[in-house]
Amino acid sequence: MAPEKIVLRFGAETSDKPIIYHLAKDYDLIINIVKASINPHKEGTMVLELIGERYSEGIDFLRKQGIAVNPLAQEIVRNEDKCTHCGACTVHCPTKALFLERSSMTVNFKGDDCIVCLMCVQVCPVKAMEVRI
Amino acid sequence: MSVERTYEDINARIKAGKAVVLTAEELVEKVREKGIAQAAREVDVVTTGTFSPMCSSGVFLNFGHTKPRMRMTKVWLNNVPAYAGIAAVDAFLGATELPDDDPQNSDYPGEFRYGGAHVIEDLANGKPVRLKAYSYGTDCYPRRDIETTIKLEEINEAILFNPRNCYQNYNCAVNASERTIYTYMGTLKPKYGNANYSTSGQLSPLLKDPNFSTIGIGTRIFLGGGIGYVVWNGTQHFPGYLKDAAGNELCGSGGTLSVLGDLKQMTGRWLVGTSFRGYGTTLTVGIGLPIPILNEKILEYAAKTDEELFAPIVDYSESYPNGIPGNLGLVSYAQLKSGRFQLQDRDIPTAPLSSYAKAREIAHKLKSWIQQGEFLLGVPSQMLPGPQAALNGKSLVVK
Numbered sequence: 001m002a003p004e005k006i007v008l009r010f011g012a013e014t015s016d017k018p019i020i021y022h023l024a025k026d027y028d029l030i031i032n033i034v035k036a037s038i039n040p041h042k043e044g045t046m047v048l049e050l051i052g053e054r055y056s057e058g059i060d061f062l063r064k065q066g067i068a069v070n071p072l073a074q075e076i077v078r079n080e081d082k083c084t085h086c087g088a089c090t091v092h093c094p095t096k097a098l099f100l101e102r103s104s105m106t107v108n109f110k111g112d113d114c115i116v117c118l119m120c121v122q123v124c125p126v127k128a129m130e131v132r133i
Numbered sequence: 134m135s136v137e138r139t140y141e142d143i144n145a146r147i148k149a150g151k152a153v154v155l156t157a158e159e160l161v162e163k164v165r166e167k168g169i170a171q172a173a174r175e176v177d178v179v180t181t182g183t184f185s186p187m188c189s190s191g192v193f194l195n196f197g198h199t200k201p202r203m204r205m206t207k208v209w210l211n212n213v214p215a216y217a218g219i220a221a222v223d224a225f226l227g228a229t230e231l232p233d234d235d236p237q238n239s240d241y242p243g244e245f246r247y248g249g250a251h252v253i254e255d256l257a258n259g260k261p262v263r264l265k266a267y268s269y270g271t272d273c274y275p276r277r278d279i280e281t282t283i284k285l286e287e288i289n290e291a292i293l294f295n296p297r298n299c300y301q302n303y304n305c306a307v308n309a310s311e312r313t314i315y316t317y318m319g320t321l322k323p324k325y326g327n328a329n330y331s332t333s334g335q336l337s338p339l340l341k342d343p344n345f346s347t348i349g350i351g352t353r354i355f356l357g358g359g360i361g362y363v364v365w366n367g368t369q370h371f372p373g374y375l376k377d378a379a380g381n382e383l384c385g386s387g388g389t390l391s392v393l394g395d396l397k398q399m400t401g402r403w404l405v406g407t408s409f410r411g412y413g414t415t416l417t418v419g420i421g422l423p424i425p426i427l428n429e430k431i432l433e434y435a436a437k438t439d440e441e442l443f444a445p446i447v448d449y450s451e452s453y454p455n456g457i458p459g460n461l462g463l464v465s466y467a468q469l470k471s472g473r474f475q476l477q478d479r480d481i482p483t484a485p486l487s488s489y490a491k492a493r494e495i496a497h498k499l500k501s502w503i504q505q506g507e508f509l510l511g512v513p514s515q516m517l518p519g520p521q522a523a524l525n526g527k528s529l530v531v532k
Contacts, residue, residue, distance in 0.1 A: 012324070040480065041326045084184065084405060084417060084488045088319050091327040091484035100472065105489035123320045125186065125407040125486065126417070127246070 003032065003051035005072035006059075009094070009117050010044035014065050023050070027058040035115055037095060045094040047072060047115050074116050075132045078109045082128035089120040089129065135429045136173045140512040143177045143425050147509055152177040154503045156496035157336050157424075157435060164436040172436065173429040178503055178510070181338040182355070182421040182495030185331050185487035186407050188317065189297030189368065190416040191227040192253055192396055195289040196264065198222055203276030205266040210252045217266070221274060225294075226252060228416035242315040242411025250416035251406030253293075256285045257357065258401035291396035293357060293404075297367040299420050301339035301388035302375060302444060305330040305464055307481065310450035315411020319486055321449055328446065328474070328481045333492035334439045334466030338422035341435045343385025344520060345372060347424050349513025354392060355421030355499045358403035360508065361394025363422075366517045371524045375443055377463065384442045385520075392420065403495075419491060421499040425510055439467035446476060456528075 010019075015038055023029045029052035036046040050058065062069050085106045089098045097113035098120055100106070120129040146152040153176050155163060160179050163172045194215070196205075204221035208214070212232040215224040230249035237243050255262055267278040285291055306318035306329045314321050319329045332340070342348055352363040367389025374382035403419035426432045445460035447453055452460075461476065468474040469483050502508035518524055 041322065041324070043322075043326075085490040086184075086417075086488040087485040088329070089484075091329070091482050092320065092322075100485075102470070102472070105470070105485075105493070122410055125319070125409055126405050127408065 003030070003049035004055065005034070006048050006050060007070045007072050007116050008044075008046045008048065008062060009068040009070075009119075010046070011066060012042035014067055015042050015044035017065065019062065019065060019067070022061065023058050027054040027061065028052055029055065029058050039094055043094060045115055045117050068117075070116065070118060072116055076111070076114050076116055076118075076120065077130050077132050079128045079130055082126050083107060084126055084128070086125065089124050092119040092123045094119065135170070136426075138177065138425065138427050140425055140427075140510050144509045146177055147503055147506055150504075150506060152503060154178045154180060154500045156493070156500055157181045157341055158493065158496070160432070160436050161335060161438050169429060169433050169436065173426060173432040176426050176432065179341065179424045179426060179432070179435045180421055180496045180499040180503070181341050181424065182336050182419070182492040182499065183299060183333045183338060183487060184403070184419045184491035184495060185333070185417060186317070186409070186415040187295060187298045187300075187418045188229050188415040190253070190293070190295040190418055191225055191249065192256070193290070193292040193294055194224050194226060196222045196224070196283060197287075197289050199276055199279060201276050202274045203266070203279060204268045204271065204274040206268040207266060209265040210262050211247070211255065212263070212265075213247070213249050213252050215249075228253065229413050231414065238411060244410060245408045245413050248406070248408075248414030250414045253396070253416060254401040254404055254406040256291060257396055257399050257404050259285055285397055292393060293361070293396045293399065294391075294393045295418065296391050297369060297389045298392050298418060299338055299367070299390040300332070301343070301372065302337075302384065302386040303331045304447040304453070304460075305444040305469060305483075306449045306453070307446060307461070307476075308450045309448045314450055315409070316449045317409055317412045317415070318449060319484070320410060325476065325479050325481050328464075328469070328483045329486055330444055330469045330483060331486040332444065332466070333487055333489055334442050334470065335437065336489070336492045336496055338420065339388045339390070340385055340442050341437065342424055342431065343372070343374065343434055345388065345517045346431055346519070347427065348390070348422065349516040351511045351514045352422065353508065353511030354423075355419065355495055355502075356392055356394040357396070357399035357419055359394050359398025361392050362511060363390050363513075363517070364393045365391040367391050369526060370518065371526055372518065372520045372522070374520060375445065375463065383463070384437065388517075390517075419495050421495040423499060423503060423508075423510060439470060440465055442466045444469065
């Protein structure tokens with residue numbers, strides 16, 4: 001069985017808790033941290049590969065801590081025709097995959113830095129950010 | 134001798150292909166190089182632009198008559214209700230109107246995927262829109278219901294009429310509370326997690342003419358990609374000045390415009406259906422105003438830079454919803470555009486809701502229309518009230 005790839009999104013109130021420790025100790029899961037970041041406002045995002053018999057209990061535990069859990073089986077694409085380059089997404093993108101290029105004031109999207117947290121999909125006022133499965 | 138021009142002088146120069154037109158950004162550069170007096174001697178017109186969500190927007194439609202004839206009591210377009218309490222087959226569709234079955238905020242924060250603004254965008258893009266209407270029957274209008282498909286080109290008129298657009302200046306919104314809030318200023322993270330603003334700063338039309346010296350009824354403008362007009366002051370038009378702690382006047386604030394134009398000239402590129410999570414739908418409107426340089430004073434205001442223009446910082450978790458006056462301080466558009474600013478000991482990242490890139494494109498488009506002689510200045514038949522009118526908002530009191 002291949003490990004599941006998942007994206008976790010933490011609020012400031014959970015980002016300082018030893019979540020990974022509990023996944024390993026209490027649920028006996030094997031964890032590979034692919035990517036992790038905490039922004040200056042203490043909001044965290046993490047991409048994990050996770051495997052073990054008690055996988056679904058581990059996921060329930062994460063959700064009970066108020067952590068958003070999403071599968072990484074998705075890709076985010078920008079609909080270039082729809083994007084108005086307003087910039088509303090840039091402040092919500094945890095990895096700065098979406099950022100304003102300051103002289104042109106246009107929004108750039110570096111897909112490689114995207115961890116599919118889906119924040120941009122929720123905040124984009126013109127629905128230019130799309131999920132592809 | 135300082136320069137004086139009339140609208141007629143400038144229009145004659147436009148017709149002759151001799152008018153000197155700069156965008157408000159280009160003017161900033163010109164003034165840096167040559168100073169105010171010389172720039173005023175050289176420049177005839179300065180173009181501005183904004184591309185922002187403007188909720189007070191909508192369109193008057195006339196669908197044409199059926200056989201047998203029908204008046205319309207209730208009208209829906211793509212399931213979004215339009216107001217039909219006017220003459221037969223006329224209706225007004227507002228940008229923030231939602232389908233009757235939209236879950237709104239019952240599953241908070243709601244998505245508000247499609248509303249009146251999206252219908253307006255679909256119409257402007259020439260897409261087919263489902264029209265449903267019913268009426269009681271009369272001797273002169275016997276038909277009682279209809280369901281059909283319309284396109285913009287197939288109906289008689291579509292008049293975009295936006296009673297409050299083009300806000301002169303706007304709050305920079307923050308959230309002081311402990312939870313994420315969902316507002317018309319976008320999603321605001323807790324504890325000052327971000328600051329959202331919605332003005333194009335040094336390109337913004339009414340920031341460049343704070344005294345309303347050149348803008349009045351009949352001012353011809355870029356509206357949604359077509360030519361439109363200022364037809365009145367906007368609702369809640371309370372022009373004044375933003376002042377610093379010492380009471381010095383910094384820049385304009387509080388003015389609004391009523392604008393009108395033919396939707397058939399416009400495109401969805403400049404009128405975009407917009408959704409704010411947890412708030413609702415709105416229309417992002419592209420507007421550009423030409424500022425005729427009638428004298429040096431007008432040019433001096435039109436040349437104000439992002440460093441000289443400010444927004445008030447307002448808490449949208451407590452102060453705004455409860456109508457508590459005042460602000461947490463002022464921040465310049467230069468700071469806002471840099472991506473972050475300091476408020477006391479906090480470093481707050483910023484995000485615009487207004488597209489500066491599109492505002493710039495609008496100012497350039499209007500400039501090229503004028504240079505090519507396709508767009509003459511509209512001479513206002515009456516000026517709008519300016520700061521000296523000292524207009525103030527009234528409160529609604531429960532009696």
